Amino acid sequence: MSGVFSSTRAKISERTLRTDRWWLQPAITVAVLASFIVYATFRAFEAKNYFAEPLISPFYSPCLTARCPEGASLLGHPFGTIAIFGMAISPALLILIFPLGFRMTCYYYRKAYYRSFWQSPPACAVAEPHSTYTGETKAPLILQNGHRWFFFAGLVFNVILSIDAILAFRNAQGQWGHMSVGTLVLLTNATLLWLYSASCHTCRHTIGGRLKHFSKHPLRYKLWTWVSILNHKHANFAWISLFGVALADVYVRFVAAGSITNFYFF
Amino acid sequence: MSAIKKMVKLRIWRGDAKDGALQDVEVEANEGEVVLDIIHRVQATQMSDLAVRWNCKAGKCGSCSMEINGKPRLACMTRMNMFEEGETITVTPLRAFPVIRDLVTDVSFNYKKAMEIPAFEGPKDLKPGEYRMQQVDVERSQEFRKCIECFLCQDTCHVIRDHEENKKSFAGPRFFIRIAELDMHPLDTLRNRKQTAQTEHGLGMCNITKCCTEVCPEHIRITDNAIIPMKERVVDVKYDPIRWLGSKISKREGIV
Numbered sequence: 286m287s288g289v290f291s292s293t294r295a296k297i298s299e300r301t302l303r304t305d306r307w308w309l310q311p312a313i314t315v316a317v318l319a320s321f322i323v324y325a326t327f328r329a330f331e332a333k334n335y336f337a338e339p340l341i342s343p344f345y346s347p348c349l350t351a352r353c354p355e356g357a358s359l360l361g362h363p364f365g366t367i368a369i370f371g372m373a374i375s376p377a378l379l380i381l382i383f384p385l386g387f388r389m390t391c392y393y394y395r396k397a398y399y400r401s402f403w404q405s406p407p408a409c410a411v412a413e414p415h416s417t418y419t420g421e422t423k424a425p426l427i428l429q430n431g432h433r434w435f436f437f438a439g440l441v442f443n444v445i446l447s448i449d450a451i452l453a454f455r456n457a458q459g460q461w462g463h464m465s466v467g468t469l470v471l472l473t474n475a476t477l478l479w480l481y482s483a484s485c486h487t488c489r490h491t492i493g494g495r496l497k498h499f500s501k502h503p504l505r506y507k508l509w510t511w512v513s514i515l516n517h518k519h520a521n522f523a524w525i526s527l528f529g530v531a532l533a534d535v536y537v538r539f540v541a542a543g544s545i546t547n548f549y550f551f
Numbered sequence: 552m553s554a555i556k557k558m559v560k561l562r563i564w565r566g567d568a569k570d571g572a573l574q575d576v577e578v579e580a581n582e583g584e585v586v587l588d589i590i591h592r593v594q595a596t597q598m599s600d601l602a603v604r605w606n607c608k609a610g611k612c613g614s615c616s617m618e619i620n621g622k623p624r625l626a627c628m629t630r631m632n633m634f635e636e637g638e639t640i641t642v643t644p645l646r647a648f649p650v651i652r653d654l655v656t657d658v659s660f661n662y663k664k665a666m667e668i669p670a671f672e673g674p675k676d677l678k679p680g681e682y683r684m685q686q687v688d689v690e691r692s693q694e695f696r697k698c699i700e701c702f703l704c705q706d707t708c709h710v711i712r713d714h715e716e717n718k719k720s721f722a723g724p725r726f727f728i729r730i731a732e733l734d735m736h737p738l739d740t741l742r743n744r745k746q747t748a749q750t751e752h753g754l755g756m757c758n759i760t761k762c763c764t765e766v767c768p769e770h771i772r773i774t775d776n777a778i779i780p781m782k783e784r785v786v787d788v789k790y791d792p793i794r795w796l797g798s799k800i801s802k803r804e805g806i807v
Binding site: 289293396412422427497 | 564566568570571572573618620621622623638641643644646647648649650656685687688706707709710712713714715716717735736737753755756757758759760761762765766775779780782783784785786787789790791
């Protein structure tokens, strides 16, 4: 017997004596994250209805294979056609590892899924079901230390998705000076992603947190204080930006499928 | 004006390392009281040999740490009016440490861990009294100096709470803030705190589930301001070849 049931600890048979609904938060986290994973997987493999001039789904941007329609390929077709067992793979599968890796190694999401999916622990002062624990000291979890590489990759994606939002100030014929609901959707998505990245703990460290003497670096200190303010809300930005990406994709999908019309303000 | 009195139900764990059980008791409570007041009344009226550790009754000494309705808390800072009318309040000793008797546990694990952290090492060319620092450089470390060593963070940390065997290799959140305090200190010159945080004090065992932050009565942002920054500093010296190489070429500040 280990943990709270060890021989030297107070003899209490319950794994927790908490009386509040401690299970609710992990249950909600599982439901929401699992729903997103199912939807994102479906969309990544669907490989259609992701582009409706001038809108492109964030799941498919940048679109890098020869399958991408004209106008969706901001960076050309550097990968040509990649086929597995004779089937051309979805362009989304080439790029999703980067935003996925950024979120998987994110310090906030780690808390969320360690608690909810792995129950390590399910909630504070609630005994976990595992008999051994090595944390993030061994493979594969030691790879969580690579969060910064995904952070930098995420910044590249933020730039690309911001360009997508700017390109959405055109109409379906490619003329500039127009604005639609889709423009707002892509702008909101890009803004939320920037806030999520800017509030990241790695960003906070890189911008100034690693310094020993703030007094020698006044500009970096100022930036660090701003990022620290955002960092307080990192969990909120993590969730809101996740919904933002999913909703932006849903909107583009509906427009591309012809289910709704992208309303133009001007 | 007379204070409002009512009867409250408590379940208090009584026993020692060999055996023990929760015992029900009903006791009077007055308006404005905290759980420690009620425990003292139980001690005065019904259980004269009830063992409980306490001192300042002001949330500053860290002595009266216990678990109240399963949550690690200071009994002197837990107001009775936060409980529902008629609710039974369960009080137990800290469940991460060996019990001595009733609500008193042996927290010596923490003092052993404290001794394993190398102390502050000031610049060799300065004598005590000659240290000069700017406020902006010490304010991060000052947050961690608010720690009252109640060890609630240590108690709730699942790395040792749920795995006794990890106590050998894991210092715990209270000592990660100590390491962070020193590593961020503008005049500390010890150069290997980041490496030893990972290799000797078990920083990599922490999976940042933030329970330490949730229970801290001083509201120190242990995870965001100490543990995660230390994890990032460890990445600088152990897992980031580019930054490590850069530090060798240009002696970049902070990466030692």
